[in-house]
Amino acid sequence: MKMPQIVLTGVLFFGTTGTWAAGMDARQEVSLPATLKTHMLHSMRDHLLALHEILDALARDDSDEAARIAESRLGMSSMALHGANKAAPYMPPAMRKTGMGLHHAASRFALAVQEEDPRKTYKALSQITASCIACHAQFKLR
Numbered sequence: 001m002k003m004p005q006i007v008l009t010g011v012l013f014f015g016t017t018g019t020w021a022a023g024m025d026a027r028q029e030v031s032l033p034a035t036l037k038t039h040m041l042h043s044m045r046d047h048l049l050a051l052h053e054i055l056d057a058l059a060r061d062d063s064d065e066a067a068r069i070a071e072s073r074l075g076m077s078s079m080a081l082h083g084a085n086k087a088a089p090y091m092p093p094a095m096r097k098t099g100m101g102l103h104h105a106a107s108r109f110a111l112a113v114q115e116e117d118p119r120k121t122y123k124a125l126s127q128i129t130a131s132c133i134a135c136h137a138q139f140k141l142r
């Protein structure tokens, strides 16, 4: 259970702090056709909006709404919405894996939040944000 956290901390420390200190950008460039890039960035902005709406639902104690947003906008059910199958062939395997990790984490959150246990809820939520961070630390679009 501790291992992934240690690995992620390493990625963040060396990926973010390391490149910042050196004034360099070591992220791998991924080339997407223009329309797919526009679409992917659009869905990224919706990812952030969905996170915000999840937090807002949690603040209102509305776990059903938090689950619905997580599953439909970030979870396994959201993959068709994001056109994931169109962009996936252009992504390096590690990026695809991190993307799938996000969808799985969001679907797990949708189940966890309905247990009404704050610790489980926030742990599952932080596994969603960990996927966002891991991918952003490693990849950029061209």
Ligand code: HEC
Binding pocket: 041, 042, 044, 045, 047, 048, 051, 074, 095, 096, 098, 099, 100, 102, 128, 129, 131, 132, 133, 135, 136, 139, 140, 141, 142
């Ligand atoms: C599989 C990889 C991956 C995952 C997972 C991921 N992103 Fe991104 N995201 C990217 C890439 C690549 C970019 C473009 C970064 C660049 O080119 O500098 C990006 C850009 C963004 C942007 C900027 C959009 C714009 O208009 O420029 C936002 C906001 C964002 N992501 C939010 C999120 C959030 C929130 C999550 C998690 C819920 C998330 N992303 C998960 C890969 C990912």
